[in-house]
Amino acid sequence: MAARLIGLDPTSGPLPDTTGKVAPRPSSLDGAVVGLVANGLGEAEAFLSALYDELVNTHHITAAIPVVKSSVSVPPEPDDWQRLTEGATVAITGFGG
Amino acid sequence: MTVLRADRLEYDDALELIEDYHRRGWTDGLPIVPPTPEAVERFLGAAGLEADAVLGTVPTREVVVTAEHAAINAVMAGCLPEYMPVVVAAVRAHLHEKANCHSTTGTLSGASQLVIINGPVRAELGVACTAGCFGPGFRPNATIGRALRLVIRNVCRSVPGFLDRATFSSPLRYSFCFGEDEEGSDWLPLHVERGFAPGSSAVTVHSVMYMVSSPDYTSRTPEGVLDSLARTIRRQGTAGDRWLGDGTNVVAVIGPEHRRYLVDAGWSKADAREYLWPKLTAPQQPGEGKVKLGHPEGLLLVAAGGPGMAETWVMFPHLAWAITEPVR
Numbered sequence: 001m002a003a004r005l006i007g008l009d010p011t012s013g014p015l016p017d018t019t020g021k022v023a024p025r026p027s028s029l030d031g032a033v034v035g036l037v038a039n040g041l042g043e044a045e046a047f048l049s050a051l052y053d054e055l056v057n058t059h060h061i062t063a064a065i066p067v068v069k070s071s072v073s074v075p076p077e078p079d080d081w082q083r084l085t086e087g088a089t090v091a092i093t094g095f096g097g
Numbered sequence: 098m099t100v101l102r103a104d105r106l107e108y109d110d111a112l113e114l115i116e117d118y119h120r121r122g123w124t125d126g127l128p129i130v131p132p133t134p135e136a137v138e139r140f141l142g143a144a145g146l147e148a149d150a151v152l153g154t155v156p157t158r159e160v161v162v163t164a165e166h167a168a169i170n171a172v173m174a175g176c177l178p179e180y181m182p183v184v185v186a187a188v189r190a191h192l193h194e195k196a197n198c199h200s201t202t203g204t205l206s207g208a209s210q211l212v213i214i215n216g217p218v219r220a221e222l223g224v225a226c227t228a229g230c231f232g233p234g235f236r237p238n239a240t241i242g243r244a245l246r247l248v249i250r251n252v253c254r255s256v257p258g259f260l261d262r263a264t265f266s267s268p269l270r271y272s273f274c275f276g277e278d279e280e281g282s283d284w285l286p287l288h289v290e291r292g293f294a295p296g297s298s299a300v301t302v303h304s305v306m307y308m309v310s311s312p313d314y315t316s317r318t319p320e321g322v323l324d325s326l327a328r329t330i331r332r333q334g335t336a337g338d339r340w341l342g343d344g345t346n347v348v349a350v351i352g353p354e355h356r357r358y359l360v361d362a363g364w365s366k367a368d369a370r371e372y373l374w375p376k377l378t379a380p381q382q383p384g385e386g387k388v389k390l391g392h393p394e395g396l397l398l399v400a401a402g403g404p405g406m407a408e409t410w411v412m413f414p415h416l417a418w419a420i421t422e423p424v425r
Contacts, residue, residue: 002109004107004108004109005108005109005110005111005113005114005133006105006106006107006108006133006134007105007106007107007108007114007118007131007132007133008101008103008104008105008106008132008133008134008137008169009103009104009105009106009123009169010103010118010123010166010169010170010173010247010251011123011251011252012160012161012162012166012252012253012254015254015256015259040338070340071338071339072338072416073197073200073338073340073341073416073417074197074200074340075157075199095205095262096205
């Protein structure tokens with residue numbers, strides 16, 4: 001019987017299956033605290049601010065937690081993550097320049 | 098003997114393995130060389146590394162990159178064992194904190210990772226440094242750059258649609274590697290300017306947001322050639338942010354038809370930077386981008402390319418520093 005060829009797995013592990021999975025959506029934004037995460041590119045802050053104003057007009061939003069990344073190329077700071085995860089009902093962000 | 102930890106898969110033959118690796122999403126779309134345990138052990142031996150030696154991490158992705166990972170992907174890329182120390186240096190450079198690999202490989206812009214090789218290892222491996230050095234036809238150039246990209250894909254998880262979010266991406270992401278033409282002038286090599294000993298070998302990895310040719314077919318003086326280069330850089334501007342501070346870089350690869358006007362006039366790389374600096378940092382004009390270099394040494398001048406075309410190529414940065422690592 002011929003020897004079988006052995007190949008080694010080149011990865012650091014399987015990729016998570018994220019297909020079609022989204023975070024649970026609240027049934028209503030009434031009373032919600034909205035996190036606004038701006039990536040620092042372009043007019044992200046102005047866009048999110050205008051979006052928040054629109055939400056306030058159409059829903060009973062309680063408050064906003066604005067986060068502007070300290071630098072464009074890095075994730076939010078740990079303190080910002082904590083403010084969002086502890087205080088926000090939902091958060092809105094975007095990507096792109 | 099070092100202990101390999103990667104999962105093992107069995108196949109009837111090489112073709113079956115290659116097709117299965119494609120199916121699993123473990124290639125860049127091109128065929129790969131089967132990474133057998135024997136081949137991977139040879140590569141680790143060539144670099145003098147144990148399989149579990151850590152080359153770096155990607156904290157945002159909870160990824161630890163080992164020498165075994167690099168060796169498997171270097172075999173797959175078509176490297177020879179003797180290329181492995183260069184691949185290791187390139188992976189280490191890419192994983193330096195300020196190389197900012199999470200950003201540079203996930204970006205919408207599709208930034209590529211340029212590998213510049215310096216020192217005696219270029220001749221030992223046959224790295225192309227002169228005519229055609231950006232393009233195909235040279236095994237070390239093609240496979241060392243590809244090995245880094247396969248590590249980025251397979252180990253660091255920059256897979257299109259997952260953590261690679263490029264809008265168009267770039268053909269430079271298959272492989273982008275060349276050597277400096279150190280013998281073509283008496284200029285200090287890039288790695289020596291960056292603090293490494295003459296006679297040593299090193300690798301510089303620079304994440305390129307876009308590359309632009311700066312042709313000038315009429316200038317016959319250092320000032321004329323460099324004025325054209327300054328206009329090209331100013332027109333585009335450069336990326337940067339607070340976290341990166343004043344450490345970002347622009348790489349200008351100066352071909353021999355431009356280089357000779359500087360060399361014949363006795364201009365060093367430092368002389369060229371001294372001339373360029375006030376021109377790059379003069380107040381921004383309408384239609385120009387902002388040049389966010391913190392100091393003259395941020396402009397990395399590299400000699401490469403062949404005769405005929407009077408041009409210099411400018412490699413504009415993504416959000417990262419260019420990092421130089423020794424080849425050990």
